[in-house]
Amino acid sequence: MMGTPVGRVEREFVLNNVAEKKISLRVHGYKKTRQAIVLRIEEDVLVLYNDTEGWSDFSAKEEIRVFFSYFGHVMTFPSRVKSADDYLSIEIPGEMIKNLQRKYERIALPPGTMVSFAVENITYELTFPKTEEYNPAEQPAYGDAFPQESLDKLMAGAAKKISEFKANYRIQMFRDRGPKGWEEEIITRTGKSLFVSPIKAGVPKTDPDMSGRILTKAQALAPEYNINLSELLGSEAELDERFSQLSDKDIVAVIYCPLIYHDYVIGYIHVWSEHVTLGIEVFEYLYQFSKVLVYALKNHAYFDNIERQKGEYAAEILDISASGLLFTHTSRELHERLVLYTDLDLFLRMGPRKMVIGSRIMRKYQDNKQTYYGCQFLDLKPEDFRFLFDSIYGRELTPEDEELWEGGAEPPKLTFT
Known part of the structure; x- marks a missing residue:
């Protein structure tokens, strides 16, 4: 943020005045804004009130930025939502900026x-698409259960094992393209596996093996993961319908298991069955295979080759x-x-x-x-x-955007020497 930092003592003084004088705030979330006032200041929370639109489209842990005009200064601070219901409770800011000197507000990189x-x-x-899970790409403890003399033998062994589950599989890498479609996007953003067996049951409401590795229905519908998706799933019914369509194609069960290298999804394993449901033991095998495969790719200079060919930097x-x-x-x-x-x-x-x-x-x-x-x-x-x-910003450009600077500040004066 370009501007003048506000010290801790002044910051506390300003926040108290903003609350006492009911100074109007403009709260910026992802592709949305709200006018608000500070209703009260608690120990570590600012409680904000909006008497018209409410806060239903804000969610806990969402990153926001707040702008306000304070005695001729446009000021701003970042914060995080703690809860959103009748009021918006946000964290007390640890920093504040005045004398803004940037043309347009900067936001976190949009997903995708x-x-x-x-x-x-x-x-x-x-x-590349970053994810919330992390894999250090170290040798897995169960690596001895997989043939690792070569990538060909590793892949052949996996193909044989998956066929024993009466299932088909393919591996999609993101080396030359990013994720496409809701299934690829959601496993990329969350870093979790999509395990739907049987198809008619839909995405599980709870993690079947209680490990935190399998995507649940609540996570699949979470706004922070669905932002910017071309096929936004807004309800449980829409999510169930997506998988009922697979059932019409005689798909009985499906698993998408991401391949994670550090905090990036480099591809995924897609397994499906047209004959039988797939038990949790199938997912466990795929999860272990994904770790072994990423480690093998690392040992076979897969990532080094990308760096030499493309000059890739994470x-x-x-x-x-x-x-x-x-x-x-x-x-x-x-x-x-x-x-x-x-x-x-x-x-x-x-x-x-x-x-x-x-x-x-x-x-x-x-x-x-x-x-x-x-x-x-x-x-x-x-x-x-x-x-x-x-x-x-989730809105069209206006003449005011062209005339004013970040947060509605006047353009900085030019000086010539």
């Missing part, structure tokens, strides 16, 4: 967004706005290549749309572990800009 860029003919992949994009983005990486090579004012083409994919954006490195700073790079968008087609704005 992929970005890469080219520097001196080397392409650096910035984000960098993290911290946030994005309609005018730029911020990413970070630990690579010394990248640190040396990307100097201030380096021009580069960003390749941004949001859902089905791919955009090429001429950009420039405008900020660069380090901490003990990594380097941060702030990119400004310079060359973006008007139709791509409108799509980007709507995808990020």
Whole structure:
């Protein structure tokens, strides 16, 4: 956030005044905004009130940003929702910014967004779909149960075992494409397996083996996982209908098991049966096989090959706005290549749309572990800009957006020396 940080004492003073004087706040969630006032301040919570629209589309743990005008200063702070019912309870902010100096508000990277860029003919992949689970790709304790002399023998052994379950299988890798369709998207975002057996029963309401590895119905319908999906599933009935359609195709049971490398889903194992239901022992085998397969791919230089061919970096994009983005990486090579004012083409994919954006490195700073790079968008087609704005903020661009800066602040004054 570009602006002036507010110290702890001043921050507490400002929050108390905001509550006492009923100063209007603008609460920004993902693709939504609300006007509110502070109803009360509790020990570690701000309780906000809105007398018109309510808070039904906000959810616990959702990241938000709050803007307000305070005696001529537009100020902002980030927070997290603790509960949303008649009132919105949010965490007391640990930081606050005034004197905002950014054209558009930056938000966390929308799910399903992929970005890469080219520097001196080397392409650096910035984000594959990240997930909430983590696999260190170390040798599994049960690895001896699988033939690992070669990838061919490992795959042949898995094919034989799965056939004994009277099931079919395939493996889909995300090396050349991202997830498509609801099933791929949901296992990617959650990092959990989709286990539906029998099909007519639908997604289970509770985890069948109580391990936390299998997706439940509540998780499948959680708003934070369904954001930006082309096939938004808004109800339990819609979810059940999706699998009843598979039943019409004579599919009796299905399992999607993600292949997780560190905190990225690199692909998945898809198993289905047209003859018998699949028990929990089938899922357990697939889960173990997924760990062994990822470890084998690592040992057979699968990820090294990607790095040599594409210059891939598992960098993290911290946030994005309609005018730029911020990413970070630990690579010394990248640190040396990307100097201030380096021009580069960003390749941004949001859902089905791919955009090429001429950009420039405008900020660069380090901490003990990594380097941060702030990119400004310079060359973006008007139709791509409108799509980007709507995808990020959930609304169309207005004349006010063009005239004012982040949070409704006046543009900073230009000085010439």
